[in-house]
Amino acid sequence: xDDDILLKVEDLHTYFYTYxxxxxxxxxxxxxxxxxxxxxxxxxxxxxxxVTALSIIGLxxxxxxxxxxxxxxxxxxxxxxSEDEMxxxxxxxxxMIFQEPMTALNPVYKxxxxxxxxxxxxxYGIEDIKKAPKDIKKKERKRVIDMLRLVRMPDPExxxxxxxxxxxxxxxxxAMIAMMLAAEPSLLIADEPTTALDVTVQAQILNILLDxxxxxxxxxxxxxxDLSVVADxxxxxxxxxxxxxxxxxxxxxxxxxxxxxxxxxxxxxxxSIAEKKEELKYIKxxxxxxxxxxxxxxxxxxxxxxxxxCKKEKPKLIEVEPGHYVACHFxxxxxxxxxxxxxxx
Amino acid sequence: xxxxxxxxxxxxxKYFPVKGGFFGKVxxxxxxxxxxxxxxxxxxxxxxxxxxxxxxxxxxxxxxxxxxADDGMIFFNAPPDVQDRIRELVGRKxxxxxxxxxxxxxxxxxxxxxxxxxxxYRRKMQIVFQDPQSSLDPRMTVKKIxxxxxxxxxxxxxxxxxxxxxxxxxxxxxxxEHLHRFPHEFSGGQRQRIGIARAISLNPDFIVLDEPTSALDVSVQAQILNLLKQxxRDLxxxxxxxxxDLSVARHxxxxxxxxxxxxxxxxAPAEDLFNDPLHPYTKLLLEAIPIPDPTKRKKERKLxxxxxxxxxxxxxxxxxxxxxxxxxxxVCDKLEPPLVEVKKNHYVACHLxxxx
Numbered sequence: 001x002d003d004d005i006l007l008k009v010e011d012l013h014t015y016f017y018t019y020x021x022x023x024x025x026x027x028x029x030x031x032x033x034x035x036x037x038x039x040x041x042x043x044x045x046x047x048x049x050x051v052t053a054l055s056i057i058g059l060x061x062x063x064x065x066x067x068x069x070x071x072x073x074x075x076x077x078x079x080x081x082s083e084d085e086m087x088x089x090x091x092x093x094x095x096m097i098f099q100e101p102m103t104a105l106n107p108v109y110k111x112x113x114x115x116x117x118x119x120x121x122x123x124y125g126i127e128d129i130k131k132a133p134k135d136i137k138k139k140e141r142k143r144v145i146d147m148l149r150l151v152r153m154p155d156p157e158x159x160x161x162x163x164x165x166x167x168x169x170x171x172x173x174x175a176m177i178a179m180m181l182a183a184e185p186s187l188l189i190a191d192e193p194t195t196a197l198d199v200t201v202q203a204q205i206l207n208i209l210l211d212x213x214x215x216x217x218x219x220x221x222x223x224x225x226d227l228s229v230v231a232d233x234x235x236x237x238x239x240x241x242x243x244x245x246x247x248x249x250x251x252x253x254x255x256x257x258x259x260x261x262x263x264x265x266x267x268x269x270x271x272s273i274a275e276k277k278e279e280l281k282y283i284k285x286x287x288x289x290x291x292x293x294x295x296x297x298x299x300x301x302x303x304x305x306x307x308x309x310c311k312k313e314k315p316k317l318i319e320v321e322p323g324h325y326v327a328c329h330f331x332x333x334x335x336x337x338x339x340x341x342x343x344x345x
Numbered sequence: 346x347x348x349x350x351x352x353x354x355x356x357x358x359k360y361f362p363v364k365g366g367f368f369g370k371v372x373x374x375x376x377x378x379x380x381x382x383x384x385x386x387x388x389x390x391x392x393x394x395x396x397x398x399x400x401x402x403x404x405x406x407x408x409x410x411x412x413x414a415d416d417g418m419i420f421f422n423a424p425p426d427v428q429d430r431i432r433e434l435v436g437r438k439x440x441x442x443x444x445x446x447x448x449x450x451x452x453x454x455x456x457x458x459x460x461x462x463x464x465x466y467r468r469k470m471q472i473v474f475q476d477p478q479s480s481l482d483p484r485m486t487v488k489k490i491x492x493x494x495x496x497x498x499x500x501x502x503x504x505x506x507x508x509x510x511x512x513x514x515x516x517x518x519x520x521x522e523h524l525h526r527f528p529h530e531f532s533g534g535q536r537q538r539i540g541i542a543r544a545i546s547l548n549p550d551f552i553v554l555d556e557p558t559s560a561l562d563v564s565v566q567a568q569i570l571n572l573l574k575q576x577x578r579d580l581x582x583x584x585x586x587x588x589x590d591l592s593v594a595r596h597x598x599x600x601x602x603x604x605x606x607x608x609x610x611x612x613a614p615a616e617d618l619f620n621d622p623l624h625p626y627t628k629l630l631l632e633a634i635p636i637p638d639p640t641k642r643k644k645e646r647k648l649x650x651x652x653x654x655x656x657x658x659x660x661x662x663x664x665x666x667x668x669x670x671x672x673x674x675x676v677c678d679k680l681e682p683p684l685v686e687v688k689k690n691h692y693v694a695c696h697l698x699x700x701x
Contacts, residue, residue, distance in 0.1 A: 044562035154651075168652055198396035198589070203633040204649045225562065228592075232635035232642060251639045267637065269567035271596035273619060274636050279574075280596065282567035286532040 006187060006219050007033040007056070012069035014048075014055045021291040025051040025064070027243035030317070033187065038213060038220045040234035040251070042227060044266075046287050047240040049223045053189045056221075057094050058086045073187070092122050095180035099192040101172035105164040111175045112160030115144045118182045147178040150215075151208050170201035177208060181216070188212070191223045206233050227270055231255055236323075239263050242288055242298040245317060249324035257338045259326045261303050297329065305330060350428055351551055351583045352385040352408065355435050357417035359400075359407050363657060375656045377403040379607035380417075382684070385551070390577065390584040392598030392615065394591055394630075396653050399604040401587045405553040408585070409470050410455050410463055419455040421466060422550065427453065468498045468547040475556035477536035481528040487514070487539055488524045494546050513542045518572060534565035538572070545576060551583045558593065570597060591634055595619055600690075603627050606656050606664040609684060613691040623693040626665045663696065671697055 014026040026048040033039045041049045054060050056071055058078060071078040073093060078086065098104045106114055113129060119140050120126040126136075141160070148156035151174040164172055173193060180188060190209060194202035210233055213220055222234060230237050230251065238248040239262065247260040258264045268281035285302040288294055294301050300310040309329050317327045320335040328334065358381075360374040377400045385391045393401045406412045408419055420431060427449060434446040450457050455466060474480040481490055491510045495501055501509045511521050517538040528536055537557060544552050554573065558566040570593065577584060586597050594601050594615070601618045603611040603626065611624040622628045632647055651668035654660055660667050666677040676696050684694040 044564060170652055198653065199591075199633045200396065200629060200649050201652060203635075203647075206635075207646050207648070210646070226635075227563070228635035228637040231637045231639045255637070255639050266563060269563045270637050271567075271570070271590075271592040272637055273592040273595055273631065273634050274638065274641065276595055276616070280567035280571055282571065283564040284568075286534055286565055287562070 004034045005032050006035045008072040010070040013067040014051050015067050017063040023290045024243050029245050031238050033219050036217050037235040040230040040237035041223045042230050043240035048243040049240050053191050057096050091183040094187045095185040096189040097176050097180055097193050099195050101176040107164050111162050112144050115179045115182050122183045151178045187219045189221045246327050253324050259334045260328050262299050349387045350384040351387045353420040355382045355418045357381045358415045359403050360415050373657050376607045381609050389599040390586050390597050392594035392601040393587045394594045395604035400607040401604050405555050405587050414456055420453045423453045469549050470551045471544040471549040472553045473540050473544045473557045475559050477540045486525050517542045533561050553585045555587045606659050611693045617691050624695050625669045
């Protein structure tokens, strides 16, 4: 069973030390990602989903710091590696794509050269593209075009010699994915990869990500605020709230039997194109400040079921059924109720 | 007798010049809104959906005269008999009709009003912007923000301004304590509530909601959408709801117009549009939207191709033809399809429905 697991995060705490105080952006997060699966991390602004991703790939900068926890990737605890060793993991082991590709692509280099650079570095250990022998460059140019074709870039022969500003948002995101895949990573972290894109382009990019998983067998951590995207492409999903995972299960289970009041609230709050709801249910209040998070369960000020215990004790993530984890003091009760209402239907 | 239309819009056009070259000459035009005609009925919510760059925001602003249209007519609050007369006269070619329409336009067409004449209309037509962060002055307290329009338009005498503001705040779900706070002290959802309070403060008839929830989290989005629905009922408002999110449009709108590169390609009652979309672009849009239910995953994922073309040089004929799977050579790339009523109240601009 453990052979299946590519990445395991155990009790991760990442804090930011700001002038106003310590922001507990990620506060005790544990999960695992299996080989070849698409794992979704979903939550609202400031829930810590991006910080979790940046912690995994080791890109937390001052004033942020990973305070404690283990990040075990392919059997190695990434927190114990030196910066040099970590650089080798980045790219070949774990790659990341961002929401706004324009900020991640270098504006003064052609798309093709940026992809070539990565291939040269990871395959030949050549750090400077100018020093690369001509025949290798010529040979690998074909591979770059192949990569662009793989991400269904329209007219790849032309795109290879384009600068980022000459491409549309969707094409830039494709270039970005091609670049990340050039290093042949085993884990791709996609942080809101389609949020800045139109729906028809979003569908194209999601298709490509699924394709990559099927063809190359890579695992993907998909970070998003959009539950519909999760429902559409993920295998398993973790719901985050204020620095904690509140619920985690495979995607069919969580959409059929959401247990945590926050998960249920989120699902009732989204309008759907499939049916018209008269009135949307909503969660009162808004996301808490993470410098002084509420004591006990962080959701309790917004929770309609909150009791005294919720204000005092932080609930642990417990398994209510195989593979379905919930962090709520009343998880078992809610779970039974969900099952009950299911029978009545 | 047709229904009472608060707005009648005919052939609305807005081209933005693109400057280039050494002397900054105008080298091209972005045809942001290119001949849009529609009516908005009193009390309804008309949803306008489309992808970025389709011209939906420009359409909203042109109707409010925040941007002056290059061509077209905007009739606002015309009496019902005049409305009917306008419908008859538009499109007639003879001199007599033209002259009569000209007379009506002088009286009711917002496009014919100068900046001073438009002022009384301003309080009747309001807008709520997408980003509440940048549409509220950061150096003003809530009280100041909301007092300004009330005083400018002399809605209430100055000694009653404060009580009116408190009433407005309560209407949008805020409290008296918020009066002396600054915008940065509020969350995104609360800021949007202030934006809404400002829009309704002048007792308008018509509000353009330009992506009012796009910057908000889903749990907060639901609060704002419910608030907008409730205000519409209580204050008898007419909305034009601009959004890129079709599921939000379905939730909010009675009728929905789909825009593509400056053109209205389909206009239908909301339920009709979702149950029986006619234009190939609408079909594509609906298919591209993920449904929040994994059991409804499509077994075969459709290959989506192409992107929205630039409005500087839109494709000839039907603007969607390079991406359309029903493309008919010689027709779609030559002729521009007109918007025609195919079923009752269901309009579509596509050659598939104009023949025969």
